[in-house]
Amino acid sequence: MTTKQRICITVNGVRHEREVEPRLTLVDFLRHELYLGGTHVGCEHGICGVCTVLIDGRSARSCLALAVQADGCDVTTVEGLRDGATAQLHPIQQAFVEAHGLQCGFCTPGFMMTTLELLTENADPSDDEIKEALGGNLCRCTGYESIIASVRLAARRLREQQGA
Amino acid sequence: MAIKIPTLPEQLPTTQPRFVGKEIKRVEDPGLVAGTAAFIDNLSLPGMLHCAILRSPHPHARVVKVDVRAAEALPGVFAVLTGEDVRRWANPAYTAPEGWGGYCIAVDKVRFVGEPVAAVAAVSRYVAEDALELIEVEYDVLKPVPTPAVAMAADAPILFEERGGNVIQSRVYNWGDVDRVFAEADHVVGNTFRWNRVGANPTETFGCICQWDTVDNALTCYGSYGTPRFWAMGRAMALNLPTNKVKVIPQPQGGAFGGKGGPRGTDIAALLSRKAGGRPVKYIEDRMEYLLAGFGQSWDRHYDAALAVKADGTVTGFRVRLIDDQGAGAEGWGTISVAKPLAAFTGSYRIEAARYDTVLVATNRAPTGPYRGYGPPPHFLVLESLMDMAARKLDMDPAELRRRNYIRPDQFPYTIPSGNEYDSGNYEAVLDKVLAMSDYRGLRESQARGRADGRLIGIGVVSTVEPGVFDWNAYATVGVQGIGVPEGAKVAFDMLGNLTVVVGFNLQGQGQFTVAAQVAADYWGLDVCAVKVASASTDIAPPSFGQGGSRLGVAITGAVLGACEKLKAVFCQVVAHLMQTTPEQVELMDGRLRLKANPQVGMSVAEVAGTMLGRSDLLPPGMEPSPEATFVWTAEGRTMPDDQGRCRSYLTGANATHVVMVEIDRDTGRTDILKYFIVDDCGTRLNLANVEGQLQGALAQGVGAALYEEYVYNDEGQPLVTTFVDYLIPTIHEVPMATKDFIITPSPVAPLGAKGCGEGAIHTTPAAVLCAINDALAPLGVEITETPASPHRLWKVLRQVAER
């Protein structure tokens, strides 16, 4: 039997302290210990990107990280996108709804988290830059066209918001 | 009372539809983008255990001994299930044809790599997987049957000994005088084709939570079930329960594209729950399990086919011999995919006579299941490739050859040789539109210039018919019984006039909740967001099938409209009684029940509903105070198949023509898609964005099948593609963004004129891409007739040229 470890992870601004087995993956920790079910699991071996979250502001596959590795880190999940006070959808979420960037929605949190990182770095990405950024996220439903449109729309909205 | 369902949007009781046929935001999306949708793995129940399944490493072996003592002794393990339990408690899977199914856990032998041999329920999935490592299984390895050729050999090892052989079904269909048209043909173009296994691979795998009620001897299953009633019935049969004692609660699903549901996984979790004294047991199939043994492998085909063609380009005959590798039995319902092409055998063309010679074979590969299109996509790849070969032989433009053979608009309804009736269409208009949109002539010119520079550029122009709105009779030829696929909806107003539509399925991605909400909203003059669409479990839902067969959008429209019509009739009676007139004098328009003669006078829908529930004294004597109605829709006019399988089966025939331009890299064999154009006609488009999304998504899967995806097995029957590293789902870089347009020929027989369109472009894209590739290769005198046309395969083809 292995020793459990005490960890402290800040998720969407909230500190969580837990004792966990070292082998617990970050995605299982988020989903099954913190009940943040918005981060999904599609392959558990790093290919599909469905489990994408931000770790210290950087997009990462949460199936390829251990919860213990994220000790002391700041994690952002899809649940952290909405406005905490008003529960309003984030402009990225709004854009995915308006530009039909989803069908089943299972891949969508991963795409939106990667988009969040992209738009933080680059407020006005070209289509090629969008493709390059999203190349590690698989979607089986949409054929990606509407996802690109959603990211474009989100970028525009965020720019307008910043300008205002 | 016969209910008349509107066949055009204009017939809705609204001055101007606000939602039907518009691009509107989907009602299901806010929860999905917020991350709050209740996918199965987000659910947990008190006391829940987690299941892991031990799977066979051998394609074919006798299970001699399973020792689970060490696993049972591991702390945290609550139950271990083996073939012994299953033999006692369960039955083999029901299949069509009958008798080709295994138990949920192997009881005597395993027939494919990944077949379950034991399962554990433990406090966590981690511990359950630890326990699997402690189970010892002794196998007596048998000679594998890796291919149909081996399976059909005289001395072949037999998978299901009690069947006496490995051929599941062998049947020849003759429609018209095939031998004569081939004898009289000026040209016969024929070829062999190999379509390798591909499959659905939704981003969410299958998952369920099963709880066995040990008091009532009943079962409850929550899960990612696409067709809840179908699965509930199957569980009842497999687990020896009365059908009304199995309750299936469908959760929203992360895509499906074919049999979303896991009969073995469900039965295993259910029996583990039974063994663990009724604690709920969760089973989440992981991706490797899905790739090995999930319902994700389809269409493993060997074709030999030919067209009979006249000198002027008239195609008179089409004959197909298909050897279909079903894998280890028929438990996945892969047999249906051989039957379904009957619904559109001759595609978009007037072809006088046809023959379909089919052999369905069992091998030691994973059992095949349904995948988007369910059979016709490979069939159309064969038909359309032969059309292109005929065009080359006649030195005709492939678009013109197709035009010459199209069924003409004035010929609808049109009965094809294999028996189905196409409802409507204007194939030539679709072709003209896509040729204009793509500047087809310009494409040909740039191809000529490219060729002159030594580039391998090809163009595909491919037309197909998508059979829409399935009926069971389409699959009668492989032993499926029944006619009619009832789909129900309940439309219910509450006391304050708020509307709920109850359906028997849950979200899967195609947007059917939005379709139900838009139709109901336009019918009653409500805002689409004001309509609540609720998914009911199988014990209380109206009869329902759910998603499948490009049917649900149309069927749920029919069901909701039928219920609305029924309810409107009741509302008219109430209003007539209050206004002292007859129901015939009352009409519904824009959310008001009003007097035809004096439209200013009337009541709102909310007022009528409130009156019904709150003022029984004002109702006509004897009237039930129920502002709700249920209607169960199925397509009318479906017929019994004759001895050649001919019947009216699929209700609608949508049509599409794709134009695609590709370039092959001579050096590496890689194909790049340079341009892609689609024009389609699926009748009334209930929701523009939905249809567009389905098209683009199906295009992506078509590109996958044409160029990337493949389940590879070695000569010993071992699967070599077991991770997403090797099963190549196209990424954002590989999928072309198609230019799209459409025409609308409303279906005269379907609710609001909408044709089934959910499977869409996957019917056309693989054929279009392969035709384009062969067009590029044509000047070299070589061809490829195997999918996917991977760089490696194309390189081998190109090497033939170099070696000449």
Add this chain to the structure above:
Amino acid sequence: MKPASFDYHAPPTLAEAVELMARLHEEGVDAKILAGGQSLMPMLAMRVARPEVLVDLGKIKSLDYIREESGAIAIGAMTSKRAAEASALIERQQPLFHAATKLVGHRQIRNRGSVGGSFAHADPASEYPAVALVLDIVFKAVGPEGERTIPAGDFFVTYMTTSLESTEVLTEVRLPVLPAGTGWAIQEFARRNGDLALAGVATTLKLAAGVCADVRLAAFGVNATAVRLTGAEEFLRGKRPDRAVLAQAAAMAANDLDEPMSCVHASADYRRHLIRVLAERCLLEAAARAI
């Protein structure tokens, strides 16, 4: 797909990590180093790797740096690939390494995956080992016996195996600055964008008076480790890099390869052929860059 049990340590300093590894080794404990986890985690999940203890280098801040040091670029082993990608210094001074970095996986992989991890992992399909051979990258490792440097030529042993001792920690990767005027290129062939390569070639090409003075050529994705293609390198020495000569060199490079690996996506023959195609393209590209 859940990992088997293991114990976990995340020492805050290199010294503690090295000491821990040594102690565990002495105790006969099967310990493994965890860096970004982008290769190790899938192996743990599939239970093909099942160490008893993981020693995570993630907390050792002193292993995360990129700096210029006496004509070389020193990269701390735990520096992320994204940091390498974002480094103007690397982009300017060592464009081949920069280009190779951009070919690794996707942004999520480069965010987490360390520079050192890719070398230590020594995946035959990885871009980095080939680049190491071409550039004569030097590795620094610290073990119980102290620090040592290992030249690239001695580093890669065979399939996923390096000459690092099981107790040694790779600490630094030293890239020489690319001399001005040197041509370079890296090209690979993968089924999908971002996939590990089925075959790839990296090269540098130095001209003197219009003829090849020094050419370095290495292939990846074909043999158990990345391999230098010395026959072709020699052949080119002193020759004018015109199309025909480069094509001849590429053909030679392909012929000289040991029997390539074979998988569901590419046979050995096809891989050999791809090396010829890619070597030719790479050499052309590098020649065009060289002055």
